[in-house]
Amino acid sequence: MDLNFSEPGFLERLKSRERNTVRAVVDAYLPQLLRAARGMGFSLEAAEDLAQSTFLGLIESAPNFEGRAHIRTYLFSIFYNKVKEHLREVIKIEKNDPIDEVVESRFDQRGRWRRPPADIEREIYGMEAGKSIRDCLGKLPDTQRIVFYLREVEEMSTQEICKKMDLSSTNIGVILFRARHHLRECLERKGFRKE
Amino acid sequence: MLSCAEVVRQIASDEAVNASFAEKLRLRIHLAICKHCSEFAWQLRGMGKAVKDASTAVSDLEVVQARTRIMDGIFGR
Numbered sequence: 516m517d518l519n520f521s522e523p524g525f526l527e528r529l530k531s532r533e534r535n536t537v538r539a540v541v542d543a544y545l546p547q548l549l550r551a552a553r554g555m556g557f558s559l560e561a562a563e564d565l566a567q568s569t570f571l572g573l574i575e576s577a578p579n580f581e582g583r584a585h586i587r588t589y590l591f592s593i594f595y596n597k598v599k600e601h602l603r604e605v606i607k608i609e610k611n612d613p614i615d616e617v618v619e620s621r622f623d624q625r626g627r628w629r630r631p632p633a634d635i636e637r638e639i640y641g642m643e644a645g646k647s648i649r650d651c652l653g654k655l656p657d658t659q660r661i662v663f664y665l666r667e668v669e670e671m672s673t674q675e676i677c678k679k680m681d682l683s684s685t686n687i688g689v690i691l692f693r694a695r696h697h698l699r700e701c702l703e704r705k706g707f708r709k710e
Numbered sequence: 711m712l713s714c715a716e717v718v719r720q721i722a723s724d725e726a727v728n729a730s731f732a733e734k735l736r737l738r739i740h741l742a743i744c745k746h747c748s749e750f751a752w753q754l755r756g757m758g759k760a761v762k763d764a765s766t767a768v769s770d771l772e773v774v775q776a777r778t779r780i781m782d783g784i785f786g787r
Contacts, residue, residue, distance in 0.1 A: 537784060545777055549768045559772060567780045574784070618718070626713025631746035635753050645764040652761065666724070667758040673724050688723035695722045695754055702757070 530577040541570060544590055551591075554668055555598065556652065556660040565601075569594045595679045598661065605657045608686055614696045633703050651701035659694035666691060712740050717747045721754060 528536040545566055552562035572593040573580075580589055621630045652660060662680070665671045666687075671679070673687050682690075712720075717740050720726040726737055741748045 532784070534785065538781060541777055541780060541784075545780065546768065546773050549773060549776060553768055559776075563776045563779060566776065567783050570780065570784060622713075622715040622718075626715035628714050628746045632750045632753060634749060635756070644760060645767075648757075648760050648764040652764075663761070668762050673728060684728075688725060692719065692723040695757065698757055698761075699750075699753055 526577050526580060529574055532574060537570070537574065540573070540586070540590075544587065547587075548590075548594060551594070551664075551669070552598075555664045556655070556657060565594070565597055568597060572597070592679075599680050602658065602661055602680055607656060607658055608689060612693045614693050614700070617700060618696050632699070635702065647702065647705050648698075651698050651705070654701060655694055655697055659690050659697065662687060662690045663694040663698075712736055714740075714744060714747050717741070717744070718750055721747075721751050 525536065529540065548566040548569060549559075549562050552565045553559065557565060569590060573590055576593070580586075584592075621628065621632075623629045652663075655663065662676060662682075665676050665680070666673075673684050676682065676687055677684050717737060720729065720733075720737060726734065729737065741751055
């Protein structure tokens, strides 16, 4: 079924939970929502719950929508709010993360490389590396994975992440620093080296 | 001259992205002459790309199953 979301009456039908209208919105945006939630490390079940409460949020707030923004933008702002609520529950910005020491040990006192990064095989960034990367991502703390995902996959700027997730830019810097070092060290340990 | 540790910190924390013109220039000069730091920077860029490719896997079956449950949830079956 092809529905024009900007057509008058659409919001009315959404608000009154007209089945075909709801179905059309779910059809159009569920794959994107699930991908985003899975990418942030939510289990399939949690991703589904998150998507459902996002659609419910859209239906309930349809009267306030007024077609100002694109429906996708509006839907995702509801989604990011839910992610923010989750983040607030799990957030942990430890004073020290063990990775800080690992990074430190790679430099001498004057800040020169003591143990430079091992050359990584360029093919690692090809297809079959997917599993290793998912393994390494899976080991990241929730907070780091969510922020890293927003930055690298959704390509949000630090400022956008600040706004959407209600975090300071200093905290985002610390979180990104740790996430990237964790991942890089993890991939290096998996033996991706140029011969 | 920036130290390697400082360059790595700025790149990994995204400070480099939001730096002033002069700071970016200093960073670029360092990267142009430092093999290890430029390898590090290259790896982080590649990692971002790889994560993008790796994290998009949700199967059609998973979507269909989720859709059925979500519709049931919304319409309270």
